[in-house]
Amino acid sequence: MSLDVLGPLLPVVPLVAALSGFVLPLRSRTAAAALGIAGAAGAVVVAIVLAVRVDEPFETVVEWVQIGNLSVTAGVRIDSATTMVAVAVGVVALAVQVYSTAYLHDDDRYPPYAAQVSLFTAAMLLVVVAGDLILLLVGWEIMGICSYLLIGHDRRLPEAPAAAVKAFLVTRVGDIGFLLGIVLLGVNAGSFWITQVLASLPGLPAATVTAAALLLLAGVAGKSAQFPLHTWLPDAMAGPTPISALIHAATMVAAGIYVVTRLYPVFVLGDPSLVVLGVMAVVTVLIGALAATAQDDIKRVLAWSTVSQIGYMAAALAVGAPAVALFHLLTHAAFKALLFLGAGSIIHEVGSNSMSAMGGLRRRMPATFWSMTIGLGALIGLPPLAGFWSKDAVLHAASSAEAGWLPGLVYGVGLAGVLVTAWYAGRLWLRTFFGAPRSPGASAAHEPSWPMTVPVVVLAVPSALLGLLAFADDFGARLTPFVVDVPEASLSHLGAETAAPLAALVVGLVLVWALWRRDAARDPARFLGPLRSTFDNAFWLDTVQDRLVVRPVVALARRVSSADQRVVDGAVEGTGQGTADAGDVLAAWHRAGLPRAATALLAGVLLFAFAAALYGSAT
């Protein structure tokens, strides 16, 4: 099959699975599972074929709509970086679909769930391959609605609907900026076709490009959970665990980073935007890592670690290394999907999200234990696991970037982040798998059924080995988006400077181990002292957001609503009521008795006669 067909086929395969899944009746679980798995597997196959066959970037362009001077095209634009991300998306989606069949075995709304996951995958793949900004926006928005539906899937949880609405609204705030940015770019370039937009960039006024880049960044911050729009991601843990894996690893949060690499020239030319992105990334890395240290909910630890790891990717973009950001995106997709699915297995067995109800699971769930160990090792950057190479590449990109204060800041915060990451990952590992079981569920736990174990174990392979791709000759070149004028990144560089992050990692691990060893039954987070509640509440940013944004907006909405009811509705209803009242008065006059009616008639006749006489004499 030619590439021109395979490219558009990539999002179409899961889309077809999703659309046929939506019409299935609620009781046909097997058909729904088969459709979901087939859709994801088809996407994986197409993505792998593309990854093998695509060497040179290629595009297909079909004009879709012509609006005045603006043309909207429908087409794909595929380079080797695209295919890599597509493979990651497909593999994670496949793992999630297989895992969900067992994780949601007693869920009565499984068929729509599986179809929504397929739709989510299709939307992400559409964002990945889209060759046109409008097409990209379509995928971007479908992801927003899918995340809303899936986060709110579990209706028994009281916090799920609120979390779903929060995720939808917070990302929507960013999406408004994203939409405006796209419109600004498209209108000025005369086309939404990405190639043409990028080609016309040098001719555009600098202020326009800067404004577009900053507006796009708002959308990126919303989708990729960057400060200050990161607050939805930890709350999104109310969704089923496989959904967390999907959102955190391959779709949604990855979309923001990927779009920045796709439109990288916009950000390079829109001058202060990369600095803004860098500052956002640095703040996000710190907030995410510190907040993860004090959480008791195992999923929230992982959620905050996602926030912080996405911060690393954004930092890599800010210091001018999009290939490195994509490299970290790929390794992160592998190990974060593994961690979430593993955590889901543990929650499934223990019956609680809380780490204080776990402990001693090492012997009871050995496969999960070893897989999670690999995943956590990759997360903290333990050599030779995947995360080590990609995080090292991020730090190397920061330390070798010239010019300005930003790379230095990124490097320093990145090192501190490595230390804190090692601390909280070590805490999660020790609290979950070591010591004595702290609840009946934990002492009765055992390895779950194969559809849940196999994806976790399979994902351990890329989590461990994906980093070695950095030694492949052309891997850095393949990950570099083809439009970008940046030097090809070398992704592997072992040297003296590797010692610094390794030292930070060892310090973090030793610290948490020493604290844990004093009393294995208690939480090492108690040594954080007064900072613990600050970290646990993520610096009270939710409260700040509530006070500064949510409450004023709700109060304003209430005012507007009551003004609408009293003034606007009042005017309309008052007009009607006034007319009816005036009608009643007139009707009362008409119900006169005969004497008055006759008098009135005579008066009228006299009046007309008088008027006629006056008129007659005047003419």
Next chain:
Amino acid sequence: MRPVIPYVVAALLFGAGVYGVLRRRNAVLVLMAVELMLNAVNLILVTADTTVRATLPHGGQVFALFVIVLAAAEVGVGLAIVLQLYRLRSSVAVDTVRLDAAPASELDEPRLVRE
């Protein structure tokens, strides 16, 4: 002939009719006052027929005949209504007929109202 005399008489008759319509309480007398006004008009028509040269000759007299016929029919209808009113209320005083009271129950079941 002096047409002024019948004109003045007609005006006086008409005025008496208007006064009767406005002031009388008895429905039969109100009807008679209306007849007075009609006959005043008839008088004017007949007088005018002799004084004004019209395209159609004797149109006024013909018209007066028409009015007389119409008045006879009208009195028949009017007296029938008055009779019905008397059956309904045992009174033919026009100013006691309340038009602003809710008529629905009266329409449902006509009954005598003694006041």
